[in-house]
Amino acid sequence: MSYQGDKFRKCGVIGAGTMGSGIAAHMASCGVDVVLLDLDGQLAADGVARQVKSGGFMMPEFAARVATGSTRTDLGLLQDCDWIVEAVAERIDIKRALFAQIDTVRRPGCIVSSNTSTIPLAELVAQASPELAGDMLITHFFNPPRHMRLLELVSGPRTKHETVERATHFMDHVLGKTIVPCKDTPGFIANRIGCYWLAAGLGEALKLGISPELADAVMGRPFGFPSTGMFGLWDLIGIDLMPGLIRSLQHALPAGDAVQAYEAEPELVAAMLAQGLKGRKSGGGFYRQSVDRRVKETFDPATRTWRPRETPVLPQTGAAALIASDTLAGRYAWAVMSRTLAYAAALVPDIADRPDQVDTAMRLGYAWRAGPFELIDQLGPAAFVTRLAQDGQAVPPLLAAAGADGFYGQAHGQRTVLVPVGAGAMRQPVAQPPGVIALPALRLAGSPVFKTEAAALWDIGEGVGLFEFRTPMNVFTPALLEGLRQALVETPRHFRALVAGNDGRVFSAGADLKGMLAMSEKNDRAGLAHFITEGVDTFTSLAAAPFPIVGAAGAMALGGGCEFLLHVGADALHAEAGIGLVESRVGLLPGWGGVARWLLRHHEAGFPPDEAAKQVFAGVMRGVAAPCGFAAQAQHLIRPTDRVVMNADRLIATARDWAIDLAAGFTPAAPPAVILPHRTVLAEVLAQQQDSLPPHDRVLGAMLVEILSGDAKTPVPLAEITRRVTESFLEIVLTGPTRARIAHMLETGKPLKN
Structure with a gap:
């Protein structure tokens, strides 16, 4: 072996x-x-x-x-x-x-x-x-x-x-x-800083008498921390476990370490543990649901009793403005974050060689949107140092060396970071593992082939282009569709293959629901028809492109995002990327060829026509969404030959290497056709579900029956199936129930059954 x-x-x-x-x-x-x-x-x-x-x-x-x-x-x-x-x-x-x-x-x-x-x-x-x-x-x-x-x-x-x-x-x-x-030091990086932050967060809150709700609001959005905040994170980790974690650091670290300034188990925590309040796992800690499950409650540190949870409102300002404000929230923010950030700066190079390693550890280990040194740069390092000195806090040498320029910068098309070297410091390129292609680095290194507000086309080397989505949530707007068509024209002039991918939490959340709702409310059938037709034509061009296109989905690909992946010649999907045709959740059908393409995947997998149609009918009706790459393969949303990539950082590079392999001798697939079952097959399936379906879903089901039915012997082109979908889509999108579902989804992020 x-x-x-x-x-x-x-x-x-x-x-x-x-x-x-x-x-x-x-x-x-x-x-x-x-x-x-x-x-x-x-x-x-x-x-x-x-x-x-x-x-x-x-x-x-x-x-x-x-x-x-x-x-x-x-x-x-x-x-x-x-x-x-x-x-x-x-x-x-x-x-x-x-x-x-x-x-x-x-x-x-x-x-x-x-x-x-x-x-x-x-x-x-x-x-x-x-x-x-x-x-x-x-x-x-x-x-x-x-x-x-x-x-x-x-x-x-x-x-x-x-x-x-x-x-x-x-x-x-x-x-x-x-x-x-x-480095081989107590707590390593993330827990060394994270446990200090948690100890300081609780200790300073008790000193100031700030409510748990306000403390959590401060230690949340303004700094880019998770919404659990400070007290919520104590609950999540376990109020019974946190004192042991802090105490273990205190035992392992010298008397002069800043973590020694806080009690591992304040009297409040001891009293809560005596009452069995251990956090979420015990049903209550600093927060809980009321006994009747109707009210969210807070354990008030001052009165030691439960009360209804408050919802504090902070000004819509950034972290710098917050800590500068002479308010209880501002004083708490400064008390916690000045100590935490200065502590982090004092620990390099003892716990790690470089600030960017510390920032990576805190982003990934504690889900901070920015690491400590990135936060210092956001606050303004010179102002931060000045206030630390005014506050009587020590200024770590590395922080003093950062000066007004801060820790991060750029030079020669690369991001740089200030690194301690001997008794001084110097700027070095931010390390990137070999073989990783990242969009932030591309943006620094050069100019794209073209760029609009909605899209960009980049050169990622070896004769391969990268098409980047640039809309909010990467939704397909008319401008993004136009950018995609432009990329299909530009690619043969510059490249032998194309990868479609982006960075962020979403590959694509689908079609622009907000725009479609606005047109629906105006009864603008012509505008909707144009939008749907443009999408169908563009996605059809993807499937017919004379060069290989590899979709690189590192995160959620829903609705139109899933339809995009169903049309391209190959897909590289991050293992944790969710993918699905979820249109029924907003009262619609997949309008850009997804129904036909998903049906084709089932035929290619060897399903008989009746069973293939049943599988697609059931999946579209329930708004199928595979929670991971392997589930997507099992549900035939991606092919068995498509690649599930474990490391999201390596996704685009994997897709590029695959595109290079596919480019050798590439020929586009011929327009396919499939056999559709008799209407009675799906009509019977719908009849069995009729009583359990909301009224609007029954309408969608009836439409799908007609779309997916044939004579059980004559191959039906995929284009004909998509034409039927378009016809039904334009009928259903103008109805009240669909408008209600779209509006509810846009407002709450949750589906509405009607």
């Missing part, structure tokens, strides 16, 4: 708790065979069952890739593993004894790592054999391992360079993790 790069075939995990079983589940989802061991084999089996129930596996059937057993009797199952992860209790004696046992069964070269977040690697390997120490690392996953991209990697002076390289390549390319190298 090879140990090179992504050739790992089998991994072991010891410890079937929440983290260990989650790591095992994610490995299995990535195609790896896994052995999960615990003290008792039943504990390991229970860990797998919990992950199936909680969604730790991308597909439930991936659980079959995990074999379970006991550390007492089944250590031999680890002998052919490429990597073994320890995720047991945070006790050095337990871990050292376990590593000694592992060393008796592991094959030479098998990597062994600990998921510890509190014990230094130097202590873990202190009694290890030279061979084991050379293959040992700390690989600190974040919970839940399936969804949290950050992996903090710690190596030591005894770790072989080859071990670091092999582990990094596998965790990056196969597990899809963003690897941040850390």
Whole structure:
């Protein structure tokens, strides 16, 4: 068995708790065979069952890739593993004894790592054999391992360079993790800063007497933090767990460290724990639902009683204006963030070599929109330093060195960052892993072939172009459709292939619902007909293009976004990208050829005409949406040959390399046709569902019956199926129920049944 790069075939995990079983589940989802061991084999089996129930596996059937057993009797199952992860209790004696046992069964070269977040690697390997120490690392996953991209990697002076390289390549390319190298220090990066922020957030709130709701509003939108805020995050992590996390840092760090200034377990927390208020897992912490589930309540720190939750309103200003304001919210913001950001600046290079590594860790580990050094730049580093000094707080040397220019800049078409070097600092390019193509870097490096408000076409090298969507939520507006048509004309002049992709949380949320609703309310049938026809014609051109087009969807692709992917010649889909034809949720049918193309996918997969039509009928009616790339393949929204990519950062590069391969000898597919079943087949399906469907869905169902029916022997061109859809679409989009559904979706983000 090879140990090179992504050739790992089998991994072991010891410890079937929440983290260990989650790591095992994610490995299995990535195609790896896994052995999960615990003290008792039943504990390991229970860990797998919990992950199936909680969604730790991308597909439930991936659980079959995990074999379970006991550390007492089944250590031999680890002998052919490429990597073994320890995720047991945070006790050095337990871990050292376990590593000694592992060393008796592991094959030479098998990597062994600990998921510890509190014990230094130097202590873990202190009694290890030279061979084991050379293959040992700390690989600190974040919970839940399936969804949290950050992996903090710690190596030591005894770790072989080859071990670091092999582990990094596998965790990056196969597990899809963003690897941040850390120093062997307590808490590493994210938890060192994050736990300090949480301790300061609660401690300063109690000093100022600020309400939990106002504190959470401050520690939310203004700074780009998750909406849970401060008190909400204590509830989420567990009020019973947070004191232990802070206390472990305090025990490991010297007396002069800033974290020592805060109580790990303030009297309020002790009193809450005495009442069983542990956070969300106990049904209540700082927040809860009332006993009758009708009212959201807050545990008031001042009165120690429950009261209805308040909804504070902050001015629509940025973080800089907020901390400058002489208000309770502003004083709290400054008290917490001045200390947190200064703490982060004081820790480089002790916890990491570079500020950009710290920022990456906090963005991915704590879901901050910007990391500490990026936030300092947003606040204005010179003003921040001046106020720190006025406040009597120490100014870290690296922060002083940033001056008015801040930590980030750009030079020679690259983003740069201020990095400590010896006793000084210098600017260096922000590191980007080899083989990654990122739009922010493209924007800095050069000019696109063309750019409009709605779209752009970039050169990503090797004779391949990248078409970028630039509308809000990347919805297909008339301007975006025009940009796509322009790209189809420009591509042969400049490139041999095209990739369509973008950055952000959404590949495309579909057609411009707001614009369609406005036309519908005006009864503008001609305008709607033009918009739908333009979309159909443009997407048809995608399928007929004389060069390969690869869709690179790194996130949600719904409605028209899914239809786009159904038309192009190949798709590269991030493993966690949701994709679906959800138009029925807004009272519509997929109007740009998605129905016909999805039906074709079922025919290509070998479904008989009757069954193919039934599958598409059912999927369109319920607004099908596959939650991940593997589910999209199972539902034939992407082909079996399409690629599911684990690391979102590598998606565009993967799509480009694939487009290059496809370009050799490429010829566009001939316009296809499919057999449609007799009308009675789908009419019977609809009749069986009739009583359970809302009135408007019955109308949609009747339309779909006519669209997907034929004589069961004559092939029907896809263009004819789409023509039928267009006819029905223009009828239904002008009705009151459809308008109501669209308006409700735009207002609430949720479907309306009518």
